[in-house]
Structures are given as structure tokens and as C-alpha cells.
Amino acid sequence: MLNSLGKDHVLVGAKTGDDVAGLAPFDIRYIYLAGGLFDSADVCNSCSTSCSAAGQSCASWNSNGCGWWGCWQWDQLAPGQYLRDFLSQTTLLGQIPMITYYELLHTSRVAEGAQEVAKAQDVAMMQRYYNDWRFVLKQIGNSTVLLHIEPDFWAYAQHVNTNPHLIPAAVASANPTDCGTLENTIAGMGRCMIAMARKYAPNAKVGLHASAWATKIDAMMNRDPALNVEAEAIKVADFLRECGGGSGDFVVVETSDRDAQYYQVRLGRNSWWDATNATLPNFRQAFRFAKALSERMHLPNLWWQIPVGNMSMLGYDLHWKDNRLDYFFDHPQEVAAAHGIGMIFGAGEEAQTNLSTDSGHALLRTNNYFLNGGQLACPNASMP
Numbered sequence: 215m216l217n218s219l220g221k222d223h224v225l226v227g228a229k230t231g232d233d234v235a236g237l238a239p240f241d242i243r244y245i246y247l248a249g250g251l252f253d254s255a256d257v258c259n260s261c262s263t264s265c266s267a268a269g270q271s272c273a274s275w276n277s278n279g280c281g282w283w284g285c286w287q288w289d290q291l292a293p294g295q296y297l298r299d300f301l302s303q304t305t306l307l308g309q310i311p312m313i314t315y316y317e318l319l320h321t322s323r324v325a326e327g328a329q330e331v332a333k334a335q336d337v338a339m340m341q342r343y344y345n346d347w348r349f350v351l352k353q354i355g356n357s358t359v360l361l362h363i364e365p366d367f368w369a370y371a372q373h374v375n376t377n378p379h380l381i382p383a384a385v386a387s388a389n390p391t392d393c394g395t396l397e398n399t400i401a402g403m404g405r406c407m408i409a410m411a412r413k414y415a416p417n418a419k420v421g422l423h424a425s426a427w428a429t430k431i432d433a434m435m436n437r438d439p440a441l442n443v444e445a446e447a448i449k450v451a452d453f454l455r456e457c458g459g460g461s462g463d464f465v466v467v468e469t470s471d472r473d474a475q476y477y478q479v480r481l482g483r484n485s486w487w488d489a490t491n492a493t494l495p496n497f498r499q500a501f502r503f504a505k506a507l508s509e510r511m512h513l514p515n516l517w518w519q520i521p522v523g524n525m526s527m528l529g530y531d532l533h534w535k536d537n538r539l540d541y542f543f544d545h546p547q548e549v550a551a552a553h554g555i556g557m558i559f560g561a562g563e564e565a566q567t568n569l570s571t572d573s574g575h576a577l578l579r580t581n582n583y584f585l586n587g588g589q590l591a592c593p594n595a596s597m598p
Contacts, residue, residue: 215419215463215514216555216591219310219358223588224546226580227312229519229560234569236307238580242360242558243304244312244518247297247350250281250320251342257349258293261285265293268323281320284349294353301357312360312558314518315350317343318367331371331381334403340388347407348392351414361420362466362518363407369425371400372453378404379456404457419463421516424450424507426467426500434469434500435485443499444506451510464516464555467504471562473523473534489537497541501552508553514591517542517549517557523567524575532571543579546589555591 216222227242235243250267252258258265258272265272265285272280274289286296297313304311319326321343322333333339354361375381378401385402386394392413393406404422411420426434426446433446451465459465470477470485477483488496504515523536542549542557549557559576561568569576583589 219419222590224550224554224591225310225516225556225558226583226588227309227556227558228522228569228576228580229558230569232303234577235304235309238577239584240307240309240580242312242556243307243309244314244360244362244558244560245300246314246316247283248314248316248320249283250323251317251346252282252284255338255341256345258282258284260289261287261291261293262289282346284346294349297350297353301354301359305357310358310360312362313350313354314362314365315347316365317346318364326366327370328374330367331374331400334381334383334400337384337388340384344389344392344406344410347410348414351411351418354415354418356417357415359415359418360464360516361411361415361418362516363404363420363422365423365466365468365518366425368400368404368422368454368457368459369428369450371457372428372450373430376449376453377456378453401456401458404454404459405461406458408458408462421462421464421466421513422454422457422459423466423468423518424454424459424515426450426503428453433503434487435495436499437494439494443502447503447506448510451507455511460511460513462513465507465511465513466518467507467515468518469500469520469538470536471519473521473527473536473566474538475523475527475529475535476566479529479534487538487541489541497545497548501548501554504554505552514553514555516555518560519562520557520559521566522559522561522569522572522576524572526573526575527567531565532567534565534567536567539576539579543583546583550589550592553592 225241261272267281272285284293381400383403396402474486477485521536527533
């Protein structure tokens with residue numbers, strides 16, 4: 215995969231605001247498309263006159279805002295300008311745009327987990343969902359973009375049933391145009407999403423999301439030295455393969471959606487990883503999981519949304535401590551050895567440390583990484 219992107223090193227990327235996007239030579243810049251979809255059966259023609267999301271007008275006069283990403287701009291501009299601008303601006307910076315598509319939860323308007331998975335059976339909702347995905351892909355066209363499909367969702371589906379062919383979902387019934395031959399199951403849904411990407415955005419690279427907790431045992435937070443981490447990774451890989459994930463270009467993995475100190479202070483949860491790798495959970499365990507996952511799927515892995523916090527932070531909102539960013543930059547050879555092709559940093563929630571609030575630490579580490587030549591990816595990182 216790296217060769218097709220013109221790269222040979224472990225990529226570095228981030229979720230960045232415009233204020234810092236150009237201050238380091240990032241390989242990748244990512245955004246979420248989330249928040250829900252248009253209320254109409256198909257994509258809105260105008261943000262100002264004929265579009266609403268969750269009952270809220272998408273016209274600029276509505277101070278409550280519009281949930282649909284297609285109108286996240288001045289309402290006199292054609293729907294989708296927000297994404298088109300992101301693609302062009304990121305490309306001008308010499309960076310590869312990445313889109314994390316996270317729409318099913320917000321569109322379903324139900325609780326995360328089994329209820330969200332069950333809503334995938336809703337034919338009318340899934341018609342809107344596929345119509346929006348097609349619209350995303352048409353904005354991309356022939357551009358080179360990374361597409362990351364529905365973090366968490368596949369894990370919640372695996373919680374429902376370890377066989378995705380037995381979990382109902384509207385696929386052919388909701389999208390006969392693109393996926394009329396596919397089964398109406400979660401397995402068919404994953405295959406449909408990837409097939410649509412190949413059809414409408416042929417130069418995009420696409421991957422499903424692998425959660426380390428999908429087997430109901432969190433293999434990255436595990437504290438039991440007897441756990442067979444590789445066996446847990448294989449279970450996740452096999453589920454994703456049945457969902458078509460093996461026909462993608464990469465598989466996405468993550469460390470945590472929050473800074474460790476935030477979890478510790480706000481929720482009383484210990485989510486720290488031991489940087490000495492002497493006790494569990496630790497980084498080597500996480501890389502064992504990622505390596506086994508990649509080898510089973512025959513795909514490289516991409517580390518996404520790594521917390522931005524560092525140990526100099528003072529410990530309050532937007533300034534929380536975490537040790538993951540520094541460990542990844544200190545040990546990129548471990549990322550490469552586990553078939554990793556990239557490490558991407560970003561806050562998974564608004565109160566977390568981000569690249570505009572970390573006192574420039576992530577920018578410094580990124581610039582130094584490239585000044586020192588970067589880390590060559592392993593020859594087999596871009597697996598066939």
C-alpha cells in the first residue's frame with residue numbers, strides 16, 4: 215500500500231486545526247464525518263431551502279446547527295463543499311486526506327451497541343446511509359484519500375453474534391443500485407461499503423476498524439499474562455474478513471479514545487500503558503495484537519487517534535497527560551515490526567489534549583521525526 219502512495223516510511227498524521235496543519239510535514243490529515251444525515255430520502259439539493267437533519271434546518275440562520283456534514287459551510291454553497299475544501303486544502307499542504315466515516319450511531323439515534331447494530335435492519339434509514347456514503351465517494355472522485363469506515367461498529371456487531379452472516383442488515387434491500395447481489399446481513403454491509411468505494415472513488419484506500427475489545431476481552435488493556443493475545447486478534451480478524459475487510463487496503467487499530475489522565479481523574483479508570491513493558495497493560499502487548507491481526511487479514515495496520523497528551527501537561531481539560539504519543543515516536547521500529555504503516559494522532563473527545571493545546575509538543579516530535587529521516591516500514595508491511 216505504501217508504494218502506491220509514494221511512501222516508504224511509517225506515516226505520521228493527525229487531526230489538526232487550520233492553525234497547526236501546515237506547521238509540520240504530516241503525511242496524513244484526518245477528519246470525522248459524523249453527526250447524522252439529512253432527513254430526506256436522498257441527498258439534499260440545497261442547504262438553505264430544502265435540507266434538514268434530525269428535524270433541524272441546515273440553513274445558516276439556524277443557530278442550533280445542522281447535523282449533516284454536507285451543510286457544514288455557508289448555506290449558499292452546494293452541499294458537500296466542506297469536504298471538497300478539506301480535500302483540496304489538505305492536498306495543497308502535501309498531505310493525504312483521511313476520512314473517518316462515523317455516521318451510523320448518530321443517524322440511528324439509539325444507544326451505542328446492540329441497538330445501533332439492530333438499526334442497520336431499517337431499510338429507510340439505510341437507504342439514506344448508502345446515499346450519503348455514495349455522495350461522500352463522489353466528492354472524492356479520483357483523488358487519493360484514506361477511508362476509515364465506522365469505528366466501534368464492527369466490534370459491537372461482533373458482540374451481537376460472532377458470525378456476521380447471521381446478523382440482519384439492510385443491504386440489497388436498501389441499495390439495489392450498488393449492492394443488489396449482496397446478502398442482507400452485517401457481512402453484506404461491510405462488503406457493500408468497500409465495493410462502493412472501489413466503484414466511485416477508485417484511487418481511495420479503504421479499511422474497516424478493528425477494536426481490541428471486540429471479543430468482549432480487551433486485548434490491549436489486558437492484565438492477565440496468560441491471555442493468548444494473538445488468539446483474540448485472530449477472532450477479530452476473522453469477523454472483519456467475513457465483513458469484506460480482507461478486500462480493503464489496511465485495517466485500523468487504536469490505543470484509546472481519551473488521554474489516560476482524563477480517564478484516571480474524571481472516571482476513576484486506570485487506562486495507562488506501562489512504557490517500560492514490565493507490567494500489563496503495555497505497548498508490546500498492543501503491538502502483538504496488531505501484528506497478529508495484520509497477519510491474519512494479510513493487510514497492514516494503521517494506528518489511528520492516538521491520544522495527544524504528554525507528561526508535561528498540567529492535568530485539566532485540553533491539557534491532560536498521556537504517554538502514548540511519546541512512546542510511538544520513541545519506538546517507531548516497533549510500529550513497523552508489527553506491520554504498522556502509520557501512526558495518527560488526535561483527540562477522541564473535545565475535552566482531550568489536542569495539537570493546538572499541547573504546547574507544541576506533537577509538532578516538535580513530528581518535525582524531529584522527519585528531520586531524523588523517519589522510520590522505514592518493514593518490507594512486508596504492505597502485505598498482499
